[in-house]
Each structure stands twice: as structure tokens, then as C-alpha cells.
Amino acid sequence: MPTTKSHKSHKSKKSKKSPKSKKSSKSKSSSRISRKELSDCKNKYCSKFVDKYDKANIKHMNKLRDHILKNATSSKQKAIIRSNMEKNIKKLTSKKMRKINLDQCMSVFCNTKGCKGTILEDGKKYPPAVKARLFKIVKNKTSQNKLFKESKKIRKTLFKNKSSVLKDNFYEKLSPKMINKLKKQKAVSGCATHGFL
Known part of the structure; x- marks a missing residue:
């Protein structure tokens, strides 16, 4: 009997520890910036x-x-x-x-959330926030559809079969020189293919 009790208590300790460790890992990643x-x-x-x-x-x-x-x-x-x-x-x-x-x-x-809301947002699908912003800026339906198609084409060319084109919140093909320049100027991400808008 005492052995089964100790076994149960050992299990409960383990289950308590695992969510704590998950929480701490989340807080570490979010507090990086x-x-x-x-x-x-x-x-x-x-x-x-x-x-x-x-x-x-x-x-x-x-x-x-x-x-x-x-x-x-x-x-x-x-x-x-x-x-x-x-x-x-x-x-x-x-x-x-x-x-x-x-x-x-x-x-x-x-941008600290994987370039969320930009054309370089992580994921396989086209970001809905980018589409919404395009349609908000451009009111003409023909122009909207034209811009949307062009934007989708650009994203497809950049991503190919990947789900991310980022490295530490910066576009992976940005030169180290450009990244250092942006960081010196106090930028914390590079969600553009050329390092500028």
C-alpha cells in the first residue's frame, strides 16, 4: 500500500511540473524583446x-x-x-x-509576432490582415482584385513551399549588413524583402 501511494504522489508532482515549464518557456520567448x-x-x-x-x-x-x-x-x-x-x-x-x-x-x-499582418507573415495561407488593408486603402474593385492577385503572386514567389521565410524576426535573405543597420537604428524586425518600405 505505501508503495502505491508514493507512486501516485510522484505522478502528481510530474504533472504539476510540466505545465509550469511550458509557461516559463513561453514567457522567455515573449520577453526576448x-x-x-x-x-x-x-x-x-x-x-x-x-x-x-x-x-x-x-x-x-x-x-x-x-x-x-x-x-x-x-x-x-x-x-x-x-x-x-x-x-x-x-x-x-x-x-x-x-x-x-x-x-x-x-x-x-x-513586429515581434512572426511578421504578423505583413506579406511575410508565418504560415502557408495568405494573411487575411494584408488583404483587408489592401481593400481598405484601394476602393476600386478592379484595382483591389488586381493588387490582391499581384500580392498573392509575390508571396508565392517568396515562400515557395515554405511556411516561414524569417530568421529571428527578419527576412531570411536580408544581408547581415542591412540587419545590423536596422538594429542600430532601433528596429526589432525586418518584415520587408529589401529592409525598407
């Missing part, structure tokens, strides 16, 4: 990225305005062109657009 690192990625990498993106957009729009103005014949026409371009610049650099660009940057460079 700290809150500070994520905060730095958002505030140091992505904020700078959005600033650069805004400047590039303004520069491009101003060049486009100057080019169109050359062909304008009347002063009224020129005034309309200037007004329209100013409106476009305001839209492109608005708080709403900055948030969209910041979120996009974070999904690519501050």
Missing part, C-alpha cells in the same frame, strides 16, 4: 521614418507642381494648381496619414 526596445523602435526608428517620408512627399509634390505650372497658361489656372497641390500636401502630411504610415512602419520594423 523588451518594452523599452519596442518603445525605441516606435519613437526613434518609425517616427524618424515618417518624418523622412513626409519630407520626401513634400519634395515630390513641389516638383510635380512646378512641372505642371510650366504648362499653365493663365494666372487663374496657376492659382488652382497651387491650391490643389497645397491641399494634397496637407492630406499627405495630416495626422491621419502620419498614423497610417507609423502603423505601417511598426508592422514592418517593430
